[in-house]
Amino acid sequence: MNFDYSDRCKELQAKLLAFMDEHIYPNEKAFKEEVERNGANGNRWQPTGLVERLKPLARQQGLWNLFLPRSERAPEGLSNLDYAPLCEIMGRVAWAPEVFNCAAPDTGNMETLERYAQEEHKRRWLEPLLNGEIRSAFAMTEPDVASSDATNIGTRIEKQGDEYVINGHKWWISGAGDPRCKLFIVMGKTDPEAARHQQQAMILVPSDTPGITVKRPLPVFGYDDAPHGHCEILFENVRVPANSILLGEGRGFEIAQGRLGPGRIHHCMRAIGVAERALELMCRRLDSRIAFGRKISEQGVWRERIAESRIRIDTARLLTLKTAWLMDTVGNKQAQSEIAMIKVLAPTVAQQVLDWAIQAHGAAGVSDDFPLAYQWAGNRTLRLADGPDEVHRNAIAKLELAKYA
Incomplete structure (x- = not known):
């Protein structure tokens, strides 16, 4: 086993530590105050100007999209081993990963799109995500079943002609409160009669598709995590083109x-x-x-x-x-x-x-x-x-x- 960090990792580590000292730690109070100001002005879910101002600085220093290995669209991506010490540093402040375009759930969604999406969907969704222009959410957990067993998921994804129709009830959907959230990756069942692990599918759903209702943000021990949020969502007869499904039915x-x-x-x-x-x-x-x-x-x-x-x-x-x-x-x-x-x-x-x-x-x-x-x-x-x-x-x-x- 060899846990040595590469020279590039060490260089980025030094840059990241300096960036945190100069731009992140001194602004922790300012971030909190801006969120509170936005709330007092009636829009707690407005993205913070502070984070948006810091993103170009991080990108200029090469501290951007470091999480995604083996992607032509993100050549700056590191191996898991080299990313580990950098991700650890970012994790010291809750909102810091977004500054470097390394925040969940976008990181997992970008990896999903990179590995499993069609080229047209990569152009439509992955590229703006990699550029930090939009955000996304991953809709899997449901209130009516024990979601620790993902095969319990009840949301239906049914083929009707050249469309899929989605009906379901999701909650704890992180990032859904952010107005920049433009895409849901939704997990549901296409065939409840198939083998247990071949009933599910994942499908790409634009957040402005008719039939989607964000019911409420769900606080965590009293914190609503604005402007990110974790939301309860209804999908009622939501229709998307059939090619929105990832890999195909039963592959979820x-x-x-x-x-x-x-x-x-x-x-x-x-x-x-x-x-x-x-x-x-x-x-x-x-x-x-x-x-x-x-x-x-x-x-x-x-x-x-x-x-x-x-x-x-x-x-x-x-x-x-x-x-x-x-x-x-x-x-x-x-x-x-x-x-x-x-x-x-x-x-x-x-x-x-x-x-x-x-x-x-x-x-x-x-x-x-x-x-x-x-x-x-x-x-x-x-x-x-x-x-x-x-x-x-x-x-x-x-x-x-x-x-x-």
Whole structure:
């Protein structure tokens, strides 16, 4: 195993660290204030001017579309291994990935379009996404079924002449609240009577198609994540041309597995960045406060927590790098056990380090004066998003048991 970063990765890492220091961290308060101002003016979902102003700067420095490997349309794309340390740095601030056009769910959708879409759809959707001109959403999760089993999905995609008609109820559709969201990639069933994993399909649906209703944004522990948002959506007799289907009927589950592998590792990379920043904030806070006659950082319980945080973060990072290396060298399918393991490990580690960091800050830790409470809320969703912990643990156990069958 070779986890060495390439020279190009190291160069980009230095550029990205400098960009974060100059443009991202100093603007965290300004971002929050702009969102609040937009809300006070009656349009909380308006994209922030701050992020839009920073995008051209990131692109000029070559910090753009780094997530997409092996694409002629994105020659700047890196291997998973080289992208890992950069994605981690971006993950330290929730809105930073968008500045570099490396934000979910667009990254997974762009990968899906690159790998599975027809050329005309790549021109219509992928190119403007790669240019940061539009945004997109991925509509899979549903309120009426246990979506941890994707074969439960009830949304119907039915062929009628030269069109497909879509009817269904989706929720937690990230990015659907953004007015720049122009495309939904929708997963539904084309044939409920087919074999269990051949019933589904994925289809491209322009967001302005008649019959789509965005019912409401869904808050996460009270945060609505504006201007991004996670929404509940109805698809009622939504009609799109038949060539909007990806690969064909019955191929949806196959596409989902291809899409979610990179998406899961990106989540884990960002989670490690969250944990690393939480540890940094915890150490600074503990070293600056006096309690019972000495620095809090000198007290045994906090030294143990600091040490445990470092051990857990480095463990999660090493397993994530191993996973990235395997994805690059033998492919996502051969790395499925490692992808499942990091999807359990990284968010769990980040959640514990965040919890300790909040505790170290006392009442300030649960306020908006520090990023910890918001990061805690966002990170907690990762134990559900892209498959809950229980599903991944089950997959790991099955692969392990298969060795001895």
